Amino acid sequence: MERTLIIAKPDAVQRGLIGEIVRRFENRGLRLIGMKFIHMSRELASRHYAIHEGKPFYEALLDYITSAPVVVMAWEGSDAITVARNTIGATRPAEAAAGTIRGDFGMEVGRNLVHGSDSVENGEKEVSLFFANDELFAWSRDTDRWIFED
């Protein structure tokens, strides 16, 4: 099972899209293992987005992600990284396919609604950055056998 960190970013929360975003991942079949409502500190945001330090949009990205509360979630499943990235859509909402979250609700890259981890390794790292072990739940659903092959 892979793990991915999903964030409903400040614009998604402000626009009342928390439920819609959670629904997309639930419908897809991913299993929720952790969830919380936080206002990210600049320190935490800079750790999360360390890879983008020095890029022209970096400071604006930190301003955006720390501007208001967000919902952070950990989801797991087979191929969770790819499944979640495809559910979210391309980084630039203008280029995101219809049917994806960004393609259905977004217009601009600096207001693209959702974060999703981009690799198995980063999924593990990002989930541990935002969640303590006792905030994550190992559980199974009665529907798992109808969603996962084994």
Ligand code: IDP
């Ligand atoms: P991702 O969120 O699809 O993985 P990344 O390239 O990792 O995209 O960029 C992280 C975030 O930084 C994006 O989701 C977006 O919020 C912001 N971002 C990326 N590129 C730009 C840009 O060119 N201008 C403004 N913001 C950007």
Ligand code: MG
């Ligand atoms: Mg990324």
